[in-house]
Structures are given as C-alpha cells and as structure tokens.
Amino acid sequence: xxxxxxxxxxxxxxxxxxxxxxxxxxxxxxxxxxxxxxxxxxxxxxxxxxxxxxxxxxxxxxxxxxxxxxxxxxxxxxxxxxxxxxxxxxxxxxxxxxxxxxxxxxxxxxxxxxxxxxxxxxxxxxxxxxxxxxxxxxxxxxxxxxxxxxxxxxxxxxxxxxxxxxxxxxxxxxxxxxx
Amino acid sequence: xxxxxxxxxxxxxxxxxxxxxxxxxxxxxxxxxxxxxxxxxxxxxxxxxxxxxxxxxxxxxxxxxxxxxxxxxxxxxxxxxxxxxxxxxxxxxxxxxxxxxxxxxxxxxxxxxxxxxxxxxxxxxxxxxxxxxxxxxxxxxxxxxxxxxxxxxxxxxxxxxxxxxxxxxxxxxxxxxxxxxxxxxxxxxxxxxxxxxxxxxxxxxxxxxxxxxxxxxxxxxxxxxxxxxxxxxxxxxxxxxxxxxxxxxxxxxxxxxxxxxxxxxxxxxxxxxxxxxxxxxxxxxxxxxxxxxxxxxxxxxxxxxxxxxxxxxxxxxxxxxxxxxxxxxxxxxxxxxxxxxxxxxxxxxxxxxxxxxx
Ligand SMILES: [Zn+2]
Ligand SMILES: [Zn+2]
Numbered sequence: 001x002x003x004x005x006x007x008x009x010x011x012x013x014x015x016x017x018x019x020x021x022x023x024x025x026x027x028x029x030x031x032x033x034x035x036x037x038x039x040x041x042x043x044x045x046x047x048x049x050x051x052x053x054x055x056x057x058x059x060x061x062x063x064x065x066x067x068x069x070x071x072x073x074x075x076x077x078x079x080x081x082x083x084x085x086x087x088x089x090x091x092x093x094x095x096x097x098x099x100x101x102x103x104x105x106x107x108x109x110x111x112x113x114x115x116x117x118x119x120x121x122x123x124x125x126x127x128x129x130x131x132x133x134x135x136x137x138x139x140x141x142x143x144x145x146x147x148x149x150x151x152x153x154x155x156x157x158x159x160x161x162x163x164x165x166x167x168x169x170x171x172x173x174x175x176x177x178x179x
Numbered sequence: 180x181x182x183x184x185x186x187x188x189x190x191x192x193x194x195x196x197x198x199x200x201x202x203x204x205x206x207x208x209x210x211x212x213x214x215x216x217x218x219x220x221x222x223x224x225x226x227x228x229x230x231x232x233x234x235x236x237x238x239x240x241x242x243x244x245x246x247x248x249x250x251x252x253x254x255x256x257x258x259x260x261x262x263x264x265x266x267x268x269x270x271x272x273x274x275x276x277x278x279x280x281x282x283x284x285x286x287x288x289x290x291x292x293x294x295x296x297x298x299x300x301x302x303x304x305x306x307x308x309x310x311x312x313x314x315x316x317x318x319x320x321x322x323x324x325x326x327x328x329x330x331x332x333x334x335x336x337x338x339x340x341x342x343x344x345x346x347x348x349x350x351x352x353x354x355x356x357x358x359x360x361x362x363x364x365x366x367x368x369x370x371x372x373x374x375x376x377x378x379x380x381x382x383x384x385x386x387x388x389x390x391x392x393x394x395x396x397x398x399x400x401x402x403x404x405x406x407x408x409x410x411x412x413x414x415x416x417x418x419x420x421x422x423x424x425x426x427x428x429x430x431x432x433x434x435x436x437x438x439x440x441x442x443x444x445x446x447x448x449x450x451x452x453x454x455x456x457x458x459x460x461x462x463x464x465x466x467x468x469x470x471x472x473x474x475x476x477x478x479x480x481x482x483x484x485x486x487x488x489x490x491x492x493x494x495x496x497x498x499x500x501x502x503x504x505x506x507x508x509x510x511x512x513x514x515x516x517x518x519x520x521x522x523x524x525x526x527x528x529x530x531x532x533x534x535x536x537x
Contacts, residue, residue, distance in 0.1 A: 014365055014424060016372030016417075025424055033368065037375075085217050097220040097295070101212060101330030101338040104345075115335070115342050121404020124336030124346045127317075129324045132331050 003029035005036075082106035138167060200474035200483050201422045202307035203354040203394065206265070207316045207411060210339045210348035211298040211323075214330040218340035219274070219293040227277025227293045234292050237326035238281050242319070247281040247292075250274070256505070259496020265354075265383075266301075267291055288315050295340050296348075298323070307422065309351055309415040313407065336403065346403030351411045353418040354383055358393045358471040359428035362439055366393070369424060377401060378417065391460050392467035392490070397421065429475065441530050444472040451523045456509070457516040462493050466519075472528065479527045489522055 001011045009029035015036055016025055028036065080089045084102035092098060092107065104111060116122055128136075141160055148157040212218060213233065217226050235247040250258065250271060261267045261280060266289040271278050279292035291299040300323070302315030330338040337348040344350070360366045370380045377400045382390025397418055399410050432440045447468035451457075457465075470486040472478045491497055493515050499506055502514060 013368050015368055016376070016420065016424075025420065025427075037371070084215075085221060087221055095220060097340045098218060098342070099221040100217045101214055104332065104335060104338050111342060115345060115403065118343050119346065119401045119403035121346070121401065123334060124332075124403060126336065126347045126406030127320075128333075128336075129329050129331055130321075131324070131328065132333075136333065 001027055003027070003032055005029070005032035080107060134167070134171075138164070141167075198419075198422055199306040201356055201425045202418065203305075203356055203487070204265070205304045205307060205309045205312045205351075205353045206301055207309060207312040207349065207351045208299050208301040209316050209320050210296040210337065210344045210350075211300060211320065211327075212330045212338060212340065213297050214328045216297065219277070219295065219297065220340060222277070222293075224276055227275075230297050231277055231279050231292050233327060234290070234298060234323075235279065235281065237323045238290065240326065241322040242281075242283065244283045245281050246283065248279060249276070250278040250280060251276055256496050256500045259494070260500055261496075263491065263494040263496050265303075268294060270294055288319055290319070296344070307353055307415065307418060309353065309411055309418070313351065313411045317407070344402050346401075347405075347407050347410065349402055349407050349410055350398050351414045352379075352396050352398030353414070355395050355397060355418065355421055355425065356393060356467070356470060357395055357421070357425050357428075358467055359425050359432050361393045362432055362443060362471075363428050363436065365428060369421065370395075373397060373417070373421070376417065378414070392463035394467070429471070433475070437530075440471075440475075441528065443468050444477060444528055444530070448472075448478075448523065448526065448528065451519045452526070453520070454516045456512040457493075457519065458512055459494055459515070462515055462519060463490065466490050466493070469523075477528055477530050479525075479529060481526055485522075489519065493518060 003009050003011045004026045005028050009031065011027035012030050013033050014025055014027050015033055081087070082099050082103045083106060085099035087099035087103070089107060089110070092103065098104065098107075112122065141163055145157055145160040145164070148154075148160060213230055216222070216230055219227060219230075222230070231249065238245050238247055250267075253261070258272050262269055262272060264286070266282060266286065267280050268291065271280070271291050271294045274293065277293045280289065281292065282289040287303060289301050289303070291301070300316050300320050302312040302317075302319070304312045304315075332338060336346040339345050339348055357366055357369070360369055373380050379396075379398045379400050381396045383392075383394040383396050397414070399414050402410075405413075447465040451462075451465050451469065454461075466486055466489055469478060469481065470483060470490070473481045473483045473486050492501060495511055498511055498514055498518070506514065
C-alpha cells in the first residue's frame with residue numbers, strides 16, 4: 001500500500017488526523033508521519049511553546065506553579081487567604097487542590113491564567129443547576145426593571161414587576177408541592 | 180466443527196467482530212460539590228460526615244433501590260472487589276473516614292462520595308454507548324440537584340476541588356482492548372495521535388505508559404468551554420474511530436502476519452494451561468491475548484465475555500472473596516494459576532491452516 005499523503009513511498013504506519021472536527025485515519029510513510037507530527041506540534045506550540053505534545057494534566061502542578069509565580073510576583077502578594085475556608089495560597093499550592101468553592105473567587109487572579117492553560121477556555125458552556133438558571137433569569141429581570149424605572153418607562157416596569165411576582169408565585173407553588 | 184481456517188473464513192469471522200469485543204465499556208462521570216462546604220481534601224471529619232449524610236439522604240429519596248455505604252463499612256476484600264469492578268477509584272480507598280459509595284444492583288451508576296470532590300456521579304454502559312452512560316449520569320445529577328445546592332458559577336460552571344475538572348465537571352471515557360494494534364506494533368502512533376487531539380490515554384490496569392493487557396481508557400482532557408453533549412459525542416466519535424483502527428489491525432494481522440497472531444495465542448494458552456504461579460499482571464497479559472483469540476473465534480468453546488469474567492475473578496479481591504479467605508500474595512498467585520488452568524482446560528486453537536499455510 002502506498003502512502004496516502006505523497007503516494008510515493010510505502011505506507012508504514014497509521015496516523016489519526018482531526019480536521020474540522022472530523023477524525024480520519026491515514027496510512028502514511030515514515031517521512032510523512034514525521035512531517036504530520038511536526039506540523040501538529042507547531043500548531044500546539046502556538047498556544048504554549050513549553051508544551052509540545054499537549055497533555056497537561058500530569059503537568060498541572062507546574063502550570064499552576066507558573067501561574068502563581070508570575071501573577072504572585074507581579075502583585076507582590078504575601079500569602080493570600082480564602083475568606084471562606086481560610087486556606088492560604090501556599091497551602092493550596094502544596095496540594096494543588098482548592099479549599100472550597102469560594103477559593104475560585106479568592107484566588108481568581110492567579111487561577112484564571114492556570115484555568116486557561118488547562119482548558120484553553122475561560123467561559124463555561126453547558127449545564128447549569130435549575131436553581132442557578134432561575135436566579136439568573138430573575139437577576140436579568142431585576143436589572144431590566146431598575147433600568148426601566150430609571151428611564152421612567154413605567155408601563156415596561158409594571159410588566160417586569162408582574163413577571164417577578166409570577167416567578168415568586170411559581171416558587172412558592174413548588175415549595176407547597178414538595179413540602 | 181471447523182478445525183481449519185483459511186484466510187477468507189477468518190476474515191469473514193473478523194467482519195462479525197462486534198464493537199463490544201473491542202470497546203469493553205464506557206463511563207461518564209460528573210464532578211459535583213456542595214456550595215459552602217470545604218472540598219474533601221481540606222474538610223474536617225465532621226465536614227465530611229455532614230456531606231455524606233446530605234448526599235445519602237438525597238440519593239435515598241431519588242433512588243429508593245440505592246445501596247449507600249461508608250467505605251469504612253466494607254472489609255478489605257469487598258473494597259478491592261469494588262475497585263477491580265471499576266465502580267470506585269483507588270483514590271477513594273486511600274481516604275480518611277467519610278468516603279462513601281452508592282450504587283444499585285444493576286450497577287448502571289455509581290456515586291463516589293467524598294473522593295476528590297464531594298460527589299462523583301458515574302454512569303456506565305457496556306460497549307460504546309456513551310450517550311446512554313451520559314443520560315444516566317445527567318438524570319441522576321438533575322434529580323440530586325433538587326435536594327443539594329451544587330457550587331456553580333456563571334463563568335466557571337461547576338466548581339471542583341481541582342481546576343482541571345472545572346466547568347462541566349465531565350469526564351467521558353471508553354475502555355478499549357487494543358491487542359491487534361499492539362501485535363502489529365502500531366499502538367504508539369495511535370496514542371500519540373489521540374494525545375495530540377487533547378485526549379487522555381491511560382492503561383486501565385498497571386502503572387506507567389505500557390497498559391497491562393493492552394486495555395486503554397481514552398477520555399477527554401478539557402472540561403471547560405464546550406457543552407456536555409458536544410464532549411460526549413466527540414469522545415464517542417473518536418473512540419469509534421479507534422475501534423475501527425483496531426478492527427483493521429485485526430484484519431491485517433490475519434491476512435499479513437498470521438504467524439505472529441498464532442504464536443502469541445499458542446504461547447499464551449500454554450502458559451495459562453500449565454503455569455503453577457501467576458501474578459495478576461502476567462495473567463492479564465496472557466488473558467488479553469486469549470481475549471483477542473476469542474474475538475476472532477480462534478479458540479474452541481471460549482467467548483469474549485468468558486474471558487472478561489476470568490479477567491475479573493483472577494484479580495486479588497475477587498479471588499479471595501471467591502475462596503472466602505485472605506491469602507498472601509504467593510498463595511494468590513498459586514490459586515490464580517490453579518483457577519485459570521481449570522478454566523483453560525481442554526481449550527484448543529482453531530487455526531491449523533493459518534499456521535500451516537505460512
Ligand atoms: Zn508519504
Ligand atoms: Zn476557600
């Protein structure tokens with residue numbers, strides 16, 4: 001079988017290629033396999049030069065350390081403490097486990113860079129607890145309501161107020177059912 | 180009975196290889212934590228007790244058939260059995276008081292309590308039906324959320340003890356048996372290709388890069404930035420592609436290197452039929468080869484699921500539970516060899532023509 005890239009040399013090995021979200025297997029010669037690997041490493045290098053093959057999970061400690069090192073020095077922080085669980089930045093770094101959910105806010109400046117290095121993303125997409133969804137809907141309406149009042153759009157304000165009341169009524173109704 | 184196999188028959192057989200022969204099982208897990216509680220690594224014993232109580236109450240309401248228990252409540256063999264069945268992690272066993280486990284008898288789901296996160300909700304399926312495993316975990320998560328307030332933020336999604344799980348908290352993985360690729364020496368480029376696509380590839384058993392028994396767990400690395408169903412279908416699609424590669428490798432093995440295949444099967448079978456002492460990892464290596472032979476229908480009287488059962492019962496916890504006694508490591512090796520000698524008694528290879536033809 002001939003190489004599926006150059007169609008000259010004999011195919012010796014299979015490689016997996018992902019293009020536009022589609023995975024393809026190609027049988028290629030040794031040279032083309034090496035070239036494909038080089039290209040993939042270069043593409044990865046665009047994101048982080050120190051991490052040519054990509055899988056950072058075992059390297060997580062290092063990524064966190066690096067993030068702390070840079071941000072920590074720039075902000076010349078001594079030993080930041082989470083107000084909720086009271087663990088300090090140094091304690092957290094030692095175990096690379098956060099203390100509590102509130103740590104994400106307490107150490108946000110340092111964590112943001114680390115989280116981006118780990119996931120190459122910064123914004124959650126996907127599932128949210130029902131309660132959080134309801135809270136978010138409510139907050140959106142509340143903000144629109146104060147905006148409407150500020151601009152003296154009273155008809156709109158009344159409509160928004162009624163929607164809030166309806167939400168409250170639904171919530172009470174649910175409570176009545178589950179109780 | 181067919182005792183001779185020419186290539187076309189073997190290939191026709193191989194076309195009948197079911198996906199399940201290569202994809203052994205799937206797992207989708209969701210990491211969840213209770214708002215306002217310390218993560219298990221930093222929690223006090225009282226904290227962990229409170230979390231365990233809240234989670235088990237919610238589970239009993241939503242899943243009346245559930246069995247919830249503290250890890251402390253199991254003896255050592257039972258713990259090993261849970262671990263060897265891939266229901267719980269070794270990590271959970273090494274943790275102080277407050278770690279727990281919840282599952283039903285069909286074992287379609289299992290919740291680990293106070294492992295690295297407060298909850299690890301896991302859905303399981305056989306084969307490569309990852310969507311089903313996802314639905315199981317998703318439904319249980321939605322049900323529990325009625326009783327438990329999970330830590331969540333609009334920017335980072337579900338908040339986890341380790342930032343590497345933040346966002347969806349979802350890890351979707353399949354256990355694949357890649358013995359054909361291994362025998363053809365093609366496993367390395369496949370793994371490198373997967374890692375380049377930011378997938379985690381790990382040996383299911385044993386330590387280090389070489390997966391004992393050529394059983395690999397392939398799962399997503401990133402948990403933030405793409406939604407759950409996208410992650411699940413991407414991993415499923417990529418795993419299906421790896422299954423296809425392994426399938427191709429098996430076809431080529433029969434066509435191009437039948438002697439390599441038969442030699443491997445024959446050696447493995449004779450060790451299993453004759454050895455007097457077998458360690459777990461040794462036994463796994465040989466059973467893995469026999470599993471390939473069974474999938475290719477080259478062993479008399481042996482199905483793939485027979486071999487899967489043997490892979491399970493020969494492990495330390497299962498072996499001791501089966502005998503009802505605690506054994507030293509050397510006693511286990513002896514009992515393991517004895518057990519497998521019995522199981523392999525009278526099994527023969529149906530590949531005379533493959534062998535003789537070359
Ligand atoms: Zn080429
Ligand atoms: Zn904290």
